Amino acid sequence: MPKTLIVLLGPTGVGKTDLSIRIAQHFDTVITSSDSRQVYKEMRIGTAVPEPEQLSQVKHHFIHSHSIHDYFSSFECEKETLALLQNLFVEKNQVLMVGGSMMYIDAVCNGIDDIPTIDPQLRKELLEKYEQEGIESIRMQLKLLDPVFYNEVDLKNAKRVLHAVEVCLMAGKPYSSLRKNTAKKRDFNIVKIGLNRDREELYNRINLRVDQMVEEGLVEEARGLFEYRHLNSMNTVGYKELFEHFEGKISLEKAIELIKRNSRRYAKRQLSWFRRDDGINWFHPEQEEEILQLLTEKCSGN
RNA sequence: GGUACCAUAGCUCAGUUGGUAGAGCAAUGGACUGAAAAUCCAUGUGUCCCUGGUUCGAUUCCAGGUGGUACCA
Numbered sequence: 001m002p003k004t005l006i007v008l009l010g011p012t013g014v015g016k017t018d019l020s021i022r023i024a025q026h027f028d029t030v031i032t033s034s035d036s037r038q039v040y041k042e043m044r045i046g047t048a049v050p051e052p053e054q055l056s057q058v059k060h061h062f063i064h065s066h067s068i069h070d071y072f073s074s075f076e077c078e079k080e081t082l083a084l085l086q087n088l089f090v091e092k093n094q095v096l097m098v099g100g101s102m103m104y105i106d107a108v109c110n111g112i113d114d115i116p117t118i119d120p121q122l123r124k125e126l127l128e129k130y131e132q133e134g135i136e137s138i139r140m141q142l143k144l145l146d147p148v149f150y151n152e153v154d155l156k157n158a159k160r161v162l163h164a165v166e167v168c169l170m171a172g173k174p175y176s177s178l179r180k181n182t183a184k185k186r187d188f189n190i191v192k193i194g195l196n197r198d199r200e201e202l203y204n205r206i207n208l209r210v211d212q213m214v215e216e217g218l219v220e221e222a223r224g225l226f227e228y229r230h231l232n233s234m235n236t237v238g239y240k241e242l243f244e245h246f247e248g249k250i251s252l253e254k255a256i257e258l259i260k261r262n263s264r265r266y267a268k269r270q271l272s273w274f275r276r277d278d279g280i281n282w283f284h285p286e287q288e289e290e291i292l293q294l295l296t297e298k299c300s301g302n
Numbered sequence: 303g304g305u306a307c308c309a310u311a312g313c314u315c316a317g318u319u320g321g322u323a324g325a326g327c328a329a330u331g332g333a334c335u336g337a338a339a340a341u342c343c344a345u346g347u348g349u350c351c352c353u354g355g356u357u358c359g360a361u362u363c364c365a366g367g368u369g370g371u372a373c374c375a
Contacts, residue, residue: 035339046339071336071337072337073336074338077336100339101338102334103336103338107335110335111335112335112336113335118337154342156342157334158341159337159338159341159342160334163337179335180335232337232340233337235337235339237339239339262339266339268331269332269334269338269339270339272333272334276333
């Protein structure tokens with residue numbers, strides 16, 4: 001029996017969680033998450049983690065497994081998920097990965113290039129230089145360190161330019177020389193199921209879900225995390241807008257409106273990324289039978 | 303029922319002294335390789351309410367109609 005990683009993906013709010021429980025139960029297996037925010041245990045309401053009941057029905061990995069104070073990136077996701085899968089595949093023939101974080105999914109399925117982890121101090125210093133001297137100064141530095149990447153990178157995207165410089169300084173060689181751009185081989189099969197709905201329907205669900213989050217106490221949860229607002233992990237839709245409100249910059253109503261809008265835009269970006277991947281089998285979340293049928297076929301090795 | 307005002311993009315509105323129109327917000331498309339729920343780029347989508355009149359030409363002026371708002375009954 002071949003080992004298969006079933007990947008359930010789709011935009012935020014489309015209905016992945018509910019279906020994931022039933023798929024996992026159908027294959028008598030566990031779930032590993034590829035969600036860049038549900039890993040953090042300090043956030044619950046705004047990240048829409050599965051309900052306690054759902055968590056008790058199926059074993060979940062990488063849900064509330066880390067702290068917002070930890071460094072966690074797509075590399076950690078790849079490394080830790082692969083280690084986990086190695087153990088799980090001893091017993092299980094199928095494992096279900098659920099989540100919408102595009103780069104995390106990609107890291108697990110295809111791997112990412114080996115580059116050094118950036119020293120926080122270096123990152124801080126570069127950021128200060130950027131703030132004091134502007135983007136042009138960072139661009140010139142990149143041009144010297146890595147002219148190849150300088151010609152490829154989106155020079156208007158400061159984050160990308162900064163990161164490239166960081167990597168060059170950290171590695172002692174050009175970032176472009178570390179970029180292999182090849183997918184790593186995995187010793188298990190991968191079947192991707194993409195969930196999608198009519199755009200209007202998706203947006204209505206997103207808007208409604210935000211209202212429900214507020215009713216459940218999102219504002220209070222965010223207030224409790226306000227002091228950590230400068231952490232990268234807190235640069236998260238549903239929290240950053242409320243932080244603005246706590247700082248007196250916008251009204252609560254405006255913050256909620258922005259949470260809805262930013263969630264919609266996030267969903268759009270996810271779809272834009274997923275569209276490029278022609279290995280995804282797309283379904284409406286209600287096509288449960290069809291999904292299970294396809295998975296059964298694929299998992300039996302045909 | 304009468305009078306006044308209004309009717310332009312998904313929404314709120316601007317504008318054209320008559321030459322078929324533009325802002326904000328919303329939206330749409332795209333990029334993406336260790337911060338990714340991050341970050342960045344691009345894009346105006348329109349029976350200018352309807353019918354007729356004047357005019358070379360009407361979204362603009364005139365008349366009627368329809369719908370809305372306010373006030374008066």
